[in-house]
Amino acid sequence: MSATDYLATFDLVPGYLNWAAFGPISTTVRDEAIRGLEMLGSGYPTSVPTMFEYEGRARELLAELLRADAADVTLHNSSTHGLMQAFYGLTGDVLVSTAEFPAVSLTLHRAAQSRGTALTPRWITPADGRVTPDVIAAALDEDVTAVTVSHVDFRTGYRIDLAALRDAIGPDRLLVLDAVQSFGVVDDDYALADVVVGHGYKWVRAGRGTGFARFNARARERIAPVLSGTTGTTVDGLFVDSLPDPAASGQAYGVSKPDPLAAARLAAGLRDVRDIGVAEIEKLLAKRVDAVIEIADRAGVPVASPRERAQRAGIVVLAPADPARLAQALADAGVTATARGETVRVAPHAGTDDETLRMLEGALMASDHAPFTIS
Numbered sequence: 586m587s588a589t590d591y592l593a594t595f596d597l598v599p600g601y602l603n604w605a606a607f608g609p610i611s612t613t614v615r616d617e618a619i620r621g622l623e624m625l626g627s628g629y630p631t632s633v634p635t636m637f638e639y640e641g642r643a644r645e646l647l648a649e650l651l652r653a654d655a656a657d658v659t660l661h662n663s664s665t666h667g668l669m670q671a672f673y674g675l676t677g678d679v680l681v682s683t684a685e686f687p688a689v690s691l692t693l694h695r696a697a698q699s700r701g702t703a704l705t706p707r708w709i710t711p712a713d714g715r716v717t718p719d720v721i722a723a724a725l726d727e728d729v730t731a732v733t734v735s736h737v738d739f740r741t742g743y744r745i746d747l748a749a750l751r752d753a754i755g756p757d758r759l760l761v762l763d764a765v766q767s768f769g770v771v772d773d774d775y776a777l778a779d780v781v782v783g784h785g786y787k788w789v790r791a792g793r794g795t796g797f798a799r800f801n802a803r804a805r806e807r808i809a810p811v812l813s814g815t816t817g818t819t820v821d822g823l824f825v826d827s828l829p830d831p832a833a834s835g836q837a838y839g840v841s842k843p844d845p846l847a848a849a850r851l852a853a854g855l856r857d858v859r860d861i862g863v864a865e866i867e868k869l870l871a872k873r874v875d876a877v878i879e880i881a882d883r884a885g886v887p888v889a890s891p892r893e894r895a896q897r898a899g900i901v902v903l904a905p906a907d908p909a910r911l912a913q914a915l916a917d918a919g920v921t922a923t924a925r926g927e928t929v930r931v932a933p934h935a936g937t938d939d940e941t942l943r944m945l946e947g948a949l950m951a952s953d954h955a956p957f958t959i960s
């Protein structure tokens with residue numbers, strides 16, 4: 586797939602800069618969803634089995650992009666469901682930042698509450714919110730058996746170097762990686778993590794219900810599949826009058842048959858990502874992020890997120906003197922972004938058009954001037 590063909594799958598009104606929250610669905614995925622709906626409504630004998638084949642296709646594409654085995658990949662309603670599979674079966678001390686997205690922190694806390702002394706979160710609070718390999722290395726001791734972290738932090742935009750992270754934690758501790766803000770736009774070696782969770786509703790543009798998880802062999806040795814369901818057993822198909830063991834692969838972390846429409850959407854989004862290549866998407870996105878940072882610099886709005894390409898993905902954090910005024914200026918200009926507390930998160934994608942960037946620049950410039958009032 587050429588860059589031009591990929592960019593043509595972005596079909597949305599100008600002004601959208603909130604891809605870190607939700608990715609407007611691509612034309613490829615929309616077409617697939619319509620086909621799938623028609624198939625499921627047709628009543629043809631083959632329609633339901635055909636639709637259920639999308640699960641396998643999505644898992645194979647995920648495996649290719651994660652450099653993993655498709656048997657170790659399961660589909661879930663959300664990435665939080667994948668994290669539940671990891672944390673509820675884990676034992677030991679797990680290093681985690683209090684500033685993580687709550688899908689990580691709260692899920693780990695709930696899992697620990699249900700496990701007595703078997704599972705203990707070891708909370709860290711980095712001063713600037715960035716969980717770097719050095720911050721992690723400094724907090725490790727021999728009781729820490731696992732580390733969980735976001736590949737790209739949703740709030741600071743900081744992207745951790747996976748190779749440096751693996752070096753810092755060593756080969757024996759488990760690494761549970763939340764790849765929600767990186768998967769599909771960051772070309773890194775996801776095989777360095779033992780568990781990877783993500784979803785397709787932001788950067789892959791495949792809509793909700795498209796979560797996934799991958800557990801490697803080491804993770805499977807140490808994470809009991811306590812939430813394993815009917816699709817996670819040694820038996821392929823229906824069983825009665827028996828209670829089979831969990832599957833010997835990552836399928837053990839499956840619960841029930843995934844929604845075939847969600848699987849079809851995910852597979853369609855992933856196919857585009859695979860066909861153009863994550864490295865190419867990352868390059869295109871980096872240029873748009875550069876442009877956003879240049880606009881902020883021209884407008885004199887401080888940028889709090891990393892500027893170096895290796896330390897960022899698609900999130901730019903603005904720290905204006907008057908966040909409420911900037912949020913209002915963005916809304917007035919028809920720009921969609923996330924204003925939270927003292928900062929405004931601006932998240933372009935590879936397909937963000939020039940008109941959107943012009944709208945952003947206009948809003949940033951406007952927010953620099955006091956509102957006109959008649960006294």
Ligand SMILES: Cc1ncc(COP(=O)(O)O)c(C=O)c1O
Nearest residue numbers: 663664665686688735739765784
């Ligand atoms: C870093 C991170 N992890 C997890 C989630 C939640 O994902 P899900 O809705 O698939 O549970 C988000 C959502 O914004 C996120 O930014």
